[in-house]
Amino acid sequence: MAPAQSTLRRKLRDEYAMPFAAHYIQHRRRYSSLMMVAFSAYVLQNTYAGLTGGPSSKRKAKAAQQTQGAQGKPGGPGDVAEKSAAGGAVDTGGRGGGAGGRRKRRGPRVEVDALFFQRLTRLLRIVLPSFRSKEASLLLLHSFFLVLRTLLSLYVASLDGSIVSALVRAQPRQFLIRIVTWMAVAVPATYTNSMLTYLQSKLAIAYRTRLTKKVHEDYLDGTTFYALGNLDDRIKNADQLIVVDIQKFSTSLAEIYSNIAKPILDVILYNWQLSRNVGAEGLIALTIIVQASAALLKWATPPFGRYAAEEQRLEGEYRFSHTRLLEHAEEIALLRGSETEKNIIERTYYALIRHVNRVFRMRMAYSLVEEAIVKWVWGSLGLCVCAVPVFGMRLLGMSGGAGGGIDFGSRTEGFVTNRRLLLSASDALGRLMSTYRDLSELSGYTARVSELLDTMDDVKAGRYQKKLVGGGSTAGRTVGKDEEVAENAKILQGRGKIIHSDDEIIFDKVPIVTPNGDVLIKSLSFYVKPGNHLLVVGGNGTGKSSLFRILGGLWPIYGGTVTKPPASEFTYIPQRPYLSLGTLRDQIIYPHSRAQMLERGITDSNLLDILKMLELDSIVEREGGWDTQREWRDALSGGDKQRLAMARLFYHCPKYAILDECTSAVTLQIEQTFYERATELGITLLTVSHRPSLWKYHKYILQYLGGGDYAFGPLNWEERLALQEEKQSLEQKLAEVPVWESRLTDLLKERETREARKERI
Numbered sequence: 001m002a003p004a005q006s007t008l009r010r011k012l013r014d015e016y017a018m019p020f021a022a023h024y025i026q027h028r029r030r031y032s033s034l035m036m037v038a039f040s041a042y043v044l045q046n047t048y049a050g051l052t053g054g055p056s057s058k059r060k061a062k063a064a065q066q067t068q069g070a071q072g073k074p075g076g077p078g079d080v081a082e083k084s085a086a087g088g089a090v091d092t093g094g095r096g097g098g099a100g101g102r103r104k105r106r107g108p109r110v111e112v113d114a115l116f117f118q119r120l121t122r123l124l125r126i127v128l129p130s131f132r133s134k135e136a137s138l139l140l141l142h143s144f145f146l147v148l149r150t151l152l153s154l155y156v157a158s159l160d161g162s163i164v165s166a167l168v169r170a171q172p173r174q175f176l177i178r179i180v181t182w183m184a185v186a187v188p189a190t191y192t193n194s195m196l197t198y199l200q201s202k203l204a205i206a207y208r209t210r211l212t213k214k215v216h217e218d219y220l221d222g223t224t225f226y227a228l229g230n231l232d233d234r235i236k237n238a239d240q241l242i243v244v245d246i247q248k249f250s251t252s253l254a255e256i257y258s259n260i261a262k263p264i265l266d267v268i269l270y271n272w273q274l275s276r277n278v279g280a281e282g283l284i285a286l287t288i289i290v291q292a293s294a295a296l297l298k299w300a301t302p303p304f305g306r307y308a309a310e311e312q313r314l315e316g317e318y319r320f321s322h323t324r325l326l327e328h329a330e331e332i333a334l335l336r337g338s339e340t341e342k343n344i345i346e347r348t349y350y351a352l353i354r355h356v357n358r359v360f361r362m363r364m365a366y367s368l369v370e371e372a373i374v375k376w377v378w379g380s381l382g383l384c385v386c387a388v389p390v391f392g393m394r395l396l397g398m399s400g401g402a403g404g405g406i407d408f409g410s411r412t413e414g415f416v417t418n419r420r421l422l423l424s425a426s427d428a429l430g431r432l433m434s435t436y437r438d439l440s441e442l443s444g445y446t447a448r449v450s451e452l453l454d455t456m457d458d459v460k461a462g463r464y465q466k467k468l469v470g471g472g473s474t475a476g477r478t479v480g481k482d483e484e485v486a487e488n489a490k491i492l493q494g495r496g497k498i499i500h501s502d503d504e505i506i507f508d509k510v511p512i513v514t515p516n517g518d519v520l521i522k523s524l525s526f527y528v529k530p531g532n533h534l535l536v537v538g539g540n541g542t543g544k545s546s547l548f549r550i551l552g553g554l555w556p557i558y559g560g561t562v563t564k565p566p567a568s569e570f571t572y573i574p575q576r577p578y579l580s581l582g583t584l585r586d587q588i589i590y591p592h593s594r595a596q597m598l599e600r601g602i603t604d605s606n607l608l609d610i611l612k613m614l615e616l617d618s619i620v621e622r623e624g625g626w627d628t629q630r631e632w633r634d635a636l637s638g639g640d641k642q643r644l645a646m647a648r649l650f651y652h653c654p655k656y657a658i659l660d661e662c663t664s665a666v667t668l669q670i671e672q673t674f675y676e677r678a679t680e681l682g683i684t685l686l687t688v689s690h691r692p693s694l695w696k697y698h699k700y701i702l703q704y705l706g707g708g709d710y711a712f713g714p715l716n717w718e719e720r721l722a723l724q725e726e727k728q729s730l731e732q733k734l735a736e737v738p739v740w741e742s743r744l745t746d747l748l749k750e751r752e753t754r755e756a757r758k759e760r761i
């Protein structure tokens, strides 16, 4: 058996192994290139899989979505009653009662997975609308410079080697020529680098502009901005999202392109060149090690995307606490509330800082591992690969090849060039690995911006997601608690109808429901005909202003029919009127522009006449003319602001005016002038006021009686005033009863004392 075995072994060696080795050595360069192409493809595919969470990422995304769906399903113990406010569908947005003890994720899911690429694709369609767009041209130019920089680096690597070679061979002329070439290369190289930085910034700003434009279009479309904050819970600080997150997303997207495209290009070109210089074997071994360490790095990478999204959320809350302080500066200052506000602001700040510090610590630990692997492990392995031409060729018994040990100068040149190429290649791979962190952060910004867009789409389509209370209603006093909850839940399932009319308002069995699901009135019916001013009265929080929110189309209706003219036929004047940024004139004509004012044939002198009627004409001179710009909110008194709002009503002269306690800061004289002039102009008024002085201007009354009851009918103001006066006088008398009773007790005591004294005498 043994001789037969050794014969077979010899046969195998002589007939197969040796000819194959000889063939391989003969065609080694060709095989090297082939192997390098295959390996580069493998490396890049593997890196991509690593970046996208592996081939199972789609499965993972699906599984996660299923989990989210399951979490959102109602009916579990401690389930929160969540439903789409208008549509009645149960919210499956990932909130609600899930399995007990499961950690709740705040905000959207943030991972580098299929969902991320789906979201990113949507955003890319916005920022890169077509191949002919400015952004596409910028991207193309950017790509051109990226390729140019890699080619220049390749050239510089070989130039570097030949300079050292000229040096060790003591060839001064060659050395000088190459140094001059080196300096000449500096011109396109520095220009390329500057262009890359410039184009990246240009791309970032171009992306931001596209996205911001799209968001502004949606956000300021009708009442979306109101609905986002009031009817839907998903977006907390839309301002932070629009101002900061879009900018961060755009910068991150512009960076990620060069951070990924350049290293990929580098890996391919450098490896290809290296394989030609040193052979593929060493590189393949190195690649396997690199892949293993890359997998380790990926495994060790914390979820930076989630952290970035959380950081933005906390930034938003901190910023919001400051915005609130400025908005209510006067009230807080007068209440001496600075200490409390400081505590609130500091709480939000430290929540942010705690989070940021935690992320910093994680980044540091991650950078330590990353640098140890990328710089030191890969660096030393790289040196070994560079030695392949020197020692490897000798071991293979070869005399040819790039570094085939011909002479000292050539060996040095080969070593320097290869080392430079290898450093660049390992640097490129390192950058490719660290893009996982960048990509992870980009996924955080992508998730936030996408959530804003998705929520705006939903809100515009009337699909709200809000935590509804429902059962906590003030209505349904007469029925038991369970029945009340069931009745309110039924109301919340309904949908109302809006009919447009030219001039009348009719509410037919319309429930008044707050965005939180509180049913204030189960079924409200009343009407307003032109000229029949309506007075709305009732206790605080009974739903007087809510009625106007429904009229203005801000709140959805859950039942009945609302017949009304379009929202443009209404002007709303609240107790604290809104004053915009702009000139004094803008405050009166808001939301019109000066051009629109002139188009309507109205001049500054017409505006002055309106102000004269309201005894406010002096304001023009006092403030320095119509074109003066100020923060009017702070510059004017409460009475000035209310009179400016009245002037606005006379400028617009709509069919209906909603007056919500809008005369509380003006004199009775101005109030009278205002109501009389509005009536003359044919404006029908819907007034909310507790002032009896206003009753005489109204023909109908809608009275909220509390507990969900109301009364509607003609207003006999004289009779009502007489009743009010009698009621007040009786109340005054009743208030004096305890005083009289106490006086009577004193008198009785005094009489008893006197009688007792008389008896003693």
Ligand SMILES: Nc1ncnc2c1ncn2[C@@H]1O[C@H](COP(=O)(O)OP(=O)(O)OP(=O)(O)O)[C@@H](O)[C@H]1O
Pocket: 230, 514, 515, 516, 520, 538, 539, 540, 541, 542, 543, 544, 545, 546, 547
């Ligand atoms: N945006 C909102 N989201 C949720 N609930 C709201 C919102 N606005 C008002 N509400 C609630 O609706 C109820 C009625 O509010 P509304 O402003 O209509 O009262 P009101 O009768 O005008 O009171 P007041 O006389 O004090 O102004 C209140 O309980 C209030 O908390």
